[in-house]
Amino acid sequence: MAKILVIDDDVDICLMLCDVVEVIGHQAEYAKTLGKGVDMVLAGEYDVVLLDVNMPDGNGLEALQTIRSVARPPEVIIITGVGDPDSAELAIRNGAWDYIQKPLSSQKIILRLKRVLQYNDSLKSSSARAWAFSRQGIVGDSSKLNTCLDEIATASSSNGNVIILGETGTGKELLARTLHANSRRKEHKFVVVDCASLTETLVKSTLFGHERGAFTGADRSMEGLVKQADGGTLFLDEVGELSLESQKVFLRVLQEHSFRPIGGKSEVESDFRLISATHRDVDKMVCEKQFRQDLFYRLCAITIEVPPLRERPEDIEQLVTYFTNNLCRRYSIPPKEISPDFLEALYGYLWPGNVRELYNVVEAAVSTSNLEQQLCSQHLPTNIRIHAVRSSIKKDNDSGAGSTPDWPAVELPPFKQYRDGIRERAEKQYLGRLMEISRGSIKEACRISRLGRTHLYALLKKYNISKTGWSE
Incomplete structure (x- = not known):
């Protein structure tokens, strides 16, 4: 049985929502003021909070971070009488599960609650894995950092491509290494590609390697970085610095997971998991035709944003x-x-x-x-x-x-x-x-x-x- 808290200054809405919660077999409580609701969250353990925005004693969106900062944070569904796209974006960025507009129907609330509770159940079923999560030297216990680490832990259990966004110096590579160290590929290599240093003349040789005699000076065969990452993780550091020609090269490798070394006679396969990182606004680069849209979509199956220190x-x-x-x-x-x-x-x-x-x-x-x-x-x-x-x-x-x-x-x-x-x-x-x-x-x-x-x-x-x- 889940424990759900309703925070709304309208008593009729509180009672209606509590009835809906109890009909589907869960426990419900309510608070008529934001201050009382926050106190209840800090004092108890709730699975879900249904939170109004415009309260007599404050704004629900401003209390989101406090509600999500407890040791076992509840999922928060924002309910508001005045829908606003900017407020909805702010809510999601600050950790809200969903943002819905009044009038509220029983069907709409039940659907949201079932989804969020199913998600919570899936998290509980994987609690043993979460307990063993290794931070790999990441220091800090702020709510924003912990949210980021939760996303890293979730991503480590999948095999999808990940892009890590954040300002210079926020520790994007450390987070990428942490993701790898907690994944099923941790026994294999974590291979770093410094995209800022890749030149047009060396990109294929560096990535795919070459056979002996493939070009002047190639006195021995060399294995490329893509093959070195076989079974492990390929990390594209500062992927936003890739030239358009290099992006084209990477796109084919991501599609096929195979390549041909320079001077080679056959394709070579490599089973790698891709993690990228950049401090640049890749969305803006795509709009300005500085970054291939098709490559961008392949990189960001999972997006993780690293909070700046400030x-x-x-x-x-x-x-x-x-x-x-x-x-x-x-x-x-x-x-x-x-x-x-x-x-x-x-x-x-x-x-x-x-x-x-x-x-x-x-x-x-x-x-x-x-x-x-x-x-x-x-x-x-x-x-x-x-x-x-x-x-x-x-x-x-x-x-x-x-x-x-x-x-x-x-x-x-x-x-x-x-x-x-x-x-x-x-x-x-x-x-x-x-x-x-x-x-x-x-x-x-x-x-x-x-x-x-x-x-x-x-x-x-x-x-x-x-x-x-x-x-x-």
Whole structure:
């Protein structure tokens, strides 16, 4: 029996949906406010949440990430009286299962619920495999990273072509290796093709190999990368850099899984699984005739998007600790502590180079600190220290929750990121002041803030605020 929660301010709709759920043999509960509904999700384990968008105390879409951040996240079906394509896209991108418009019919709801519950059952049946999933050195526990890893785990159980999209430095190759290591092909090779370095003259020789004497200088036979990946995984790194001629070559290999080495007299077969990665907008490249549409469709049977580091700042401390410990072992120096001001400076930076840039910054800091026991902000590069100081001064000059993040003049962030930045600053400031006023009393803090105990604990954990952090 599944457990389903309805969050809607219309009691009649709540009761109707609960009746539908119970008719098909499942348990239903409802909440008339968004705050109450989120508290119930944080306190219990639900399989599905039917969530309204326009609630008296908030927007359901803005609560999606909180609902999906619990240890065992429920699937969320958005129900709304005003359908909006942009809101529907936002809902799906933030993890919603479906987005349906009122008026609601019993048939429409039952169909959605049966589909989502069948999906949940299939996940439970493969729980033993999910339990054994190897992260391969991937560090972080943010909801966005975990969603990405869930997609990697699902893809590893299939044999379809996968394309991994993400900005430079987000760890696309590491995720590709993780996918391979959790697949049925893990005992065979993971072969990397650096598409950016493939030249027109060498592409066929590099991919397909050649026979001895096939051309001047071919004094011995050479096996190509495609054959080396036989039984394993062929990884096309930065596939967006392929020339149109190279794309044509790859298309035939993907169709036939066979090729002829240069100078060879017969076709050679290779049973490989293809994973691609790129930081470029391939959809746009297809529209501009820079990338073959037929090849693009073959590459993206499964699409996985890697979140940039600025969208998962809660992972920064774990990453810094992991990098620091590894670097200290490599350099054979004593472990180093990490000061709060060091982390604070890193939190405020936008990380255009993502995790790779963070690693380089930590490596430079460890080298600069030499035998000092603690990493401090003084060990950081000048540009990050300047950004931290500018942000601090601007925050002091701005008033209350209306303060805005100090974005670089050359880069205006997306609206949602800008809005979330303001909201997170305000929430963190409020919670710190709340703990000070209540002197660490959760009961008193709940009375003042009118937050549920579970919700308050979740927010304190999210912002790493201790209830005993107030001053005497």
